[in-house]
Amino acid sequence: MDMLTLALEPESSTPLYEQLYLHIRQAIVDDTLTTGAKLPSKRKLSDFIDVSQTTVELAYAQLLAEGYIESVPRKGFYVLPQEELYVRRSDNPIKPLPQKKTYTFDVYPSQIDTTAFPFERWRRHLKQVVTEENRDLLALGSVQGDLVLRQEIATYLYHSRGVSCSPEQIIVGSGTEQLLPQLLDLLTDAKTFGIEDPGYPLTKQLFEHQNRHYVPIPVDESGLVVDRLETERIDAVYVTPAHQFPTGTILSVSRRQRLLNWALEHQTYIIEDDYDSEFRYSGKPIPSLQSMDQNERVIYLSTFSKSLMPSLRIGYMVLPPQLLNRYRERYRHFTCSVPRFEQHTLAEFMANGDFEKHLNRMRKTYRRKLEIVTAAFKPYEPTVSITGASAGLHIILSINVPHSTETLQHMAESSGIRIKAMEDYYIRPQHLHPQFLFGFAALSEAVLPIAVARLMSCWNVTKGGTSTD
Amino acid sequence: MDMLTLALEPESSTPLYEQLYLHIRQAIVDDTLTTGAKLPSKRKLSDFIDVSQTTVELAYAQLLAEGYIESVPRKGFYVLPQEELYVRRSDNPIKPLPQKKTYTFDVYPSQIDTTAFPFERWRRHLKQVVTEENRDLLALGSVQGDLVLRQEIATYLYHSRGVSCSPEQIIVGSGTEQLLPQLLDLLTDAKTFGIEDPGYPLTKQLFEHQNRHYVPIPVDESGLVVDRLETERIDAVYVTPAHQFPTGTILSVSRRQRLLNWALEHQTYIIEDDYDSEFRYSGKPIPSLQSMDQNERVIYLSTFSKSLMPSLRIGYMVLPPQLLNRYRERYRHFTCSVPRFEQHTLAEFMANGDFEKHLNRMRKTYRRKLEIVTAAFKPYEPTVSITGASAGLHIILSINVPHSTETLQHMAESSGIRIKAMEDYYIRPQHLHPQFLFGFAALSEAVLPIAVARLMSCWNVTKGGTSTD
DNA sequence: ATGGATTTGTCCGTATGTATG
DNA sequence: TCATACATACGGACAAATCCA
Numbered sequence: 001m002d003m004l005t006l007a008l009e010p011e012s013s014t015p016l017y018e019q020l021y022l023h024i025r026q027a028i029v030d031d032t033l034t035t036g037a038k039l040p041s042k043r044k045l046s047d048f049i050d051v052s053q054t055t056v057e058l059a060y061a062q063l064l065a066e067g068y069i070e071s072v073p074r075k076g077f078y079v080l081p082q083e084e085l086y087v088r089r090s091d092n093p094i095k096p097l098p099q100k101k102t103y104t105f106d107v108y109p110s111q112i113d114t115t116a117f118p119f120e121r122w123r124r125h126l127k128q129v130v131t132e133e134n135r136d137l138l139a140l141g142s143v144q145g146d147l148v149l150r151q152e153i154a155t156y157l158y159h160s161r162g163v164s165c166s167p168e169q170i171i172v173g174s175g176t177e178q179l180l181p182q183l184l185d186l187l188t189d190a191k192t193f194g195i196e197d198p199g200y201p202l203t204k205q206l207f208e209h210q211n212r213h214y215v216p217i218p219v220d221e222s223g224l225v226v227d228r229l230e231t232e233r234i235d236a237v238y239v240t241p242a243h244q245f246p247t248g249t250i251l252s253v254s255r256r257q258r259l260l261n262w263a264l265e266h267q268t269y270i271i272e273d274d275y276d277s278e279f280r281y282s283g284k285p286i287p288s289l290q291s292m293d294q295n296e297r298v299i300y301l302s303t304f305s306k307s308l309m310p311s312l313r314i315g316y317m318v319l320p321p322q323l324l325n326r327y328r329e330r331y332r333h334f335t336c337s338v339p340r341f342e343q344h345t346l347a348e349f350m351a352n353g354d355f356e357k358h359l360n361r362m363r364k365t366y367r368r369k370l371e372i373v374t375a376a377f378k379p380y381e382p383t384v385s386i387t388g389a390s391a392g393l394h395i396i397l398s399i400n401v402p403h404s405t406e407t408l409q410h411m412a413e414s415s416g417i418r419i420k421a422m423e424d425y426y427i428r429p430q431h432l433h434p435q436f437l438f439g440f441a442a443l444s445e446a447v448l449p450i451a452v453a454r455l456m457s458c459w460n461v462t463k464g465g466t467s468t469d
Numbered sequence: 470m471d472m473l474t475l476a477l478e479p480e481s482s483t484p485l486y487e488q489l490y491l492h493i494r495q496a497i498v499d500d501t502l503t504t505g506a507k508l509p510s511k512r513k514l515s516d517f518i519d520v521s522q523t524t525v526e527l528a529y530a531q532l533l534a535e536g537y538i539e540s541v542p543r544k545g546f547y548v549l550p551q552e553e554l555y556v557r558r559s560d561n562p563i564k565p566l567p568q569k570k571t572y573t574f575d576v577y578p579s580q581i582d583t584t585a586f587p588f589e590r591w592r593r594h595l596k597q598v599v600t601e602e603n604r605d606l607l608a609l610g611s612v613q614g615d616l617v618l619r620q621e622i623a624t625y626l627y628h629s630r631g632v633s634c635s636p637e638q639i640i641v642g643s644g645t646e647q648l649l650p651q652l653l654d655l656l657t658d659a660k661t662f663g664i665e666d667p668g669y670p671l672t673k674q675l676f677e678h679q680n681r682h683y684v685p686i687p688v689d690e691s692g693l694v695v696d697r698l699e700t701e702r703i704d705a706v707y708v709t710p711a712h713q714f715p716t717g718t719i720l721s722v723s724r725r726q727r728l729l730n731w732a733l734e735h736q737t738y739i740i741e742d743d744y745d746s747e748f749r750y751s752g753k754p755i756p757s758l759q760s761m762d763q764n765e766r767v768i769y770l771s772t773f774s775k776s777l778m779p780s781l782r783i784g785y786m787v788l789p790p791q792l793l794n795r796y797r798e799r800y801r802h803f804t805c806s807v808p809r810f811e812q813h814t815l816a817e818f819m820a821n822g823d824f825e826k827h828l829n830r831m832r833k834t835y836r837r838k839l840e841i842v843t844a845a846f847k848p849y850e851p852t853v854s855i856t857g858a859s860a861g862l863h864i865i866l867s868i869n870v871p872h873s874t875e876t877l878q879h880m881a882e883s884s885g886i887r888i889k890a891m892e893d894y895y896i897r898p899q900h901l902h903p904q905f906l907f908g909f910a911a912l913s914e915a916v917l918p919i920a921v922a923r924l925m926s927c928w929n930v931t932k933g934g935t936s937t938d
Numbered sequence: 939a940t941g942g943a944t945t946t947g948t949c950c951g952t953a954t955g956t957a958t959g
Numbered sequence: 960t961c962a963t964a965c966a967t968a969c970g971g972a973c974a975a976a977t978c979c980a
Binding site: 018021058061062065066067068080081082083084085086087088091092093094095097110111112114115117119122123126127130131132135136137138139140141166168169174175177178185201202205209222250251252253254255256257258260261264265282283284286287292294295296309310311312313314320321322324325328333334335336337338339340341342390 | 487490527530531534535536537549550551552553554555556557559561562563564566579580581583584586588591592595596599600601604605606607608609610635637638643644646647654670671674678691719720721722723724725726727729730733734751752753755756761763764765778779780781782783789790791793794797802803804805806807808809810811859
């Protein structure tokens, strides 16, 4: 080892031992110090370069830990064989993300009204939860989610959705995206799933990601066409009975009865996604399918994305006993993916009645917005007609003009309106007259009529109900 | 319709229209009102039972919405066909969960010291994040996690782990459990994965849950036996180079070089799980494998479970460009599973230097605990010998007594000590002398010597290094 | 066959008690 | 405390369907 090249800088901010370590490492990598070479003894080296023995010791220890040298006790340190590191320039460029257009009016569904969120109350509960006394919450909690939250969810479900279950049947997770794959994993016997067509696009994608076979089942004005389950030899089915997405239809009672009987007969399961049942504006809420089931065939699934905020990432599912047992066997060593601080904050929020209050307030808000929107579209009837206006956060516009859906969408886009066509939700392409989803949740009461007017004018729809071209 | 039976209670807390709805519904379900039967007109019924037209109207509207009746405009309401609901008593009992034993001393690894968590600072950042001005945070953010957090992680990784990456290469998620399956999904070409044996049990389970084929690769004192990757025809490999779990070995430099060359040659990927690299108590931190790689072959994976708290559920991975492009294609329409409030709180926590401070404090704490533990075990040498004491939150005890691992574990359990045996981490069963993991993070400095003494006495190990039986 | 009376669902304005802020 | 808004309930106006002289 050419110790003459070892010029250490005592004034440098990098410690001496590290400088020494780096020097020797470089020499080894360079092959200046070859395999089997003996390093100078601590004493010799420390004398020679005028540093303490400890400095050398630390440097050698680091080289030893990282595997550059080996130590033969009472003999010395020896350089270990090195491998040449090959480099092949393979510059894979990162493809830039598509530029996000900015729109003047965004009426996509899935958005919510964020202006009324009770930050003050949420902060208060957070503050109460994130304290020294709750330091247990730093450790891992139950796989299914913490009991306090599951209890709150159970009583909420019972009172507002007629779902009767014990807290131990509830699994808390980061939304449908995380829960549905887990659930599919439990439904091992089901080879072919039925899903609604049109339906929520993510559902389809989750089935594909899990490599599970699915068949699109049509939806009509009474909801899912249940008879198809028999003809298509479906093993298990995914439905949104209370408010079908995106059509907004309610699964009729006779369909429900047939569906439940079908599940009983085939001893299989119905996945009920109750994603936005909180918001119904006329009459009592539509009962959940789970509440009509006496045979433990329904898995109830929902989230807080619409009722609180999409970014909270808290959802839950209610498993029938048989599936629960299977879940516990299979996921025993897993962890609930929702932060415990969030879980307890939400539990407090619900226990205090804040959740109920917030739901009532939001129902009011959305009802008013819905009224504004329907009133704003009224003058354009019958060129434009509205359906699905009794629940949810969007309505369906049926447009009677001599343009294709695609053309209308482009016209809207170039007028700064982001709007989703009904066609896009179909798995099997359909030829229908143009329909669009108009999500009214995110826009303010003042903006909504302007957005409607802009949409109508860009489509050349005039009041009185005739198109000008 | 036998309207005589319609006795409504005006004083009841359930509104009149709901009572009426329930009555009629019952009659339909009972088959008292059969399919096709015409309901009395609004006026007639309201006259007869002496309620307003609106009351009847509301009741009919609800029945209509739920699909019990249909409306023929200007003609009347007619009962729709009903299906009999079959019930088959299938009482699947919920299996009770195994009672959790309570232990006086819990020295499982995976626990952390919770006494020093800076609740005050965390609360402050939370309070700053959860405000009306940040109401955008209620809506969904980027799939990969919010940019502010990814930027903080990128600079942290660069300074503390030598990992060089841009924020856009980072994917934030709810820990390894959620990220690894996503990653496996991207590594479609890899048919056979190599994983460390012994290793983290969850890794194995995640591969099994994803139905991916894996081969256990042995670990020796230099870490993963890289040569086996060739002989076992491995396509991609999962490693913990900086501090192998559970053995605590460091992947030696020559092994790293060979590993990187192997990946380059086969154009495949190395998954580097850097799960607890923050805690190293002698010398500089062990460099990350990613920092040595110049060929975009390493996926860096880590979490905040050890450094902050396990219940936070925030982890991240750094994808090489090619995989990032694939990820963006495939997960475009998905959502980051970490709540945005948490993401921004953590980002603030890091930006303020609080994270760095906390890490330094915890390193000091754990180092002191480690010293206490090694000192406490010292008198029992050589019956008990310690390895892996330069990093991490646990050490390895090698026990030289004439008892089996199983016996020793039972002895510990009946003395109120929860301890994990090394054997349990092996995929391929091994016959070795008894080894145990002693996690020292959760116990206090005062309790640690007591726990050690209790463990030694229950195993009949006496000071001076001989076993009494 | 026909026209007017009747019945029907639909739509709307309003009163009252209660919950909300 | 008080004003507001909403659920519930009431009764009537309207137009379409039906019925019958």
